[in-house]
Amino acid sequence: MTRLPTLAWSKAEIAFWLVPVAAYFLFPHYLTLGSQVMIAGLFALSLDLILGYARIISLGHAAFFGLGAYTAGLLAKHGFGEPLSGLVLAAIVAAAAGWLTSFLIVRGHDLTRLMVTLGIGLMLFETANQWSSLTGGIDGLSGVEMKKIFGVYGFGLDGRTAYVYTLVVLFLIFNAARVLVRSPFGLSLKGIREGERRMPAIGASVWRKLVAVYTVGAGIAGVAGALLAQTTQFVGIDVFGFQRSADLMIMLVLGGTGYLYGALIGAAVFMILQDYLANLNPVYWQFWLGFLLVFLVLFARGGIVGALATLHRRWTRK
């Protein structure tokens, strides 16, 4: 009889999670970058559920990130700056949008899915752009004032609260996603990825599972957006931008799809590279981004985690 995958934490996983904790003490001047990395990681994680596990190609995942960001930002701007309830509401709004649009997504093939996700992202961008009385339009939403977490920890300029807050949220959601992909539901997603036509033969409803995972992915993306709005106390219109969706895909394939950790590692490498290279020259950065994508597709399909897994298999076999 086949058993479900274990939920026990391996040594490598524990070591992995000690890195951001150590970084808090070792690099106190880079905490803002650290929060950004973790937010990007959470966002990439949400895409990994959709793309890595269910193989839905999305070019508009920023739609849900942006909805979360604007929900949290607008709440805080109008006096409801309590962070945790903001996160929950952002997740609900983004998940509701994900649920509604999932019916458009699941019925098409790859090209239709790509177009519909792209179209929804662009529509939301246009809406935020035109409805400037609400969103601030191209100037962005300013005046976001956050209250203290539990009434104790305020978001200061040193970025300590933001870092710890982001790390805790990331860890909790990662843990939930980890349980999810190792559950029977997660296994059936893998089944859909490997052979969508065969799944109905074992009695699994494909579209219901795709709707569910798309909704969950959208909700998590909304939390990531809300975290960005709360920790930076600003929402720029680029939260809906195509570049954000594209960057997200790059992070994910760079790290490796379908491992969950790939999303976090890819986001970290991407953000640190971007912090370094984009400051040198934005045009070069875009060139290297493109080059990286072409290289990954042609020569390194598994991404960083995929390469590590191959190495590990070779190592243990000897």
Place this chain on the structure above:
Amino acid sequence: MSTLTSFVGVLFDGLAYGSLLFLIGIGLSVTMGLMNFINLAHGAFAMLGGYAAVIAMSRLGVPFIPALLVAFLASGAAGALLERVLYRRLYRATHLDQVLFTIGLTFMSIAAATYFFGPTQQPVQLPAFLTGQLHVLGLDLGTYRLFLMAMVVLVTVALVYLVERTRFGSQVRAAVDNQQAAVGLGINVERVFSITFALGSALAGLGGALGINVLGLDPTFPLKYMVYFLLVVAVGGAGTIRGPMIAALLLGVFDVAGKYYVPQVGAFVIYAVMVAMLLVFPAGLAGRRS
């Protein structure tokens, strides 16, 4: 201006715009229908054609009409080369790989164009006989737009002839319908792929050059219009000529009309139409793939 003449003007501009979208998008339709390949970098070939024409005119003093030929050839050559070196490796890859790969190419083309030509819009000097307006049945129609539509009609007639009446065309149709059977009949499908890819890129280049003073030309071109080209194919249905043509003309008219009559809604109209169309016709207006 009366409502009727303004309506006719919008219709005319929309049709001119749509025929341009068709000219650029048709190559994408063929690659998608023939090779089932999602090429998000298609707009880069159009941009290349645009820059080739601008350089030929401004630095080499080539007149406008021959510069269009330069654009056609330059993009066709680039398409042939890239197909041979890179695209061919990915025909059997997953759609995800194709999407990532071609987004990568798009980014590289944008960076390269910015590096060589700067981020600004490129101007184009039209010859005198293509500027101004023509008076037809009491309407003022832009000469350049009439020329544009005439060019697209010519190209379409040539394309239909090529596909419907020549030996090469029947090979293309066979390969679109059933690749395995086509190979079995001794058709060199790989060669058909290469030629159609190069031809599609060349037409995109021609469209890019013709469109400089309608669509504009700057390094963000491939991303700015990516949705439109994809839309032509997704709504029209891949692998046909008629489907993308209808889709492109509808798209052009809706986009121009939307921007003219309800400017505050902006580009929203076109995306809403697109999502609606994809819902009603998941396989496109003239879809032939199951």
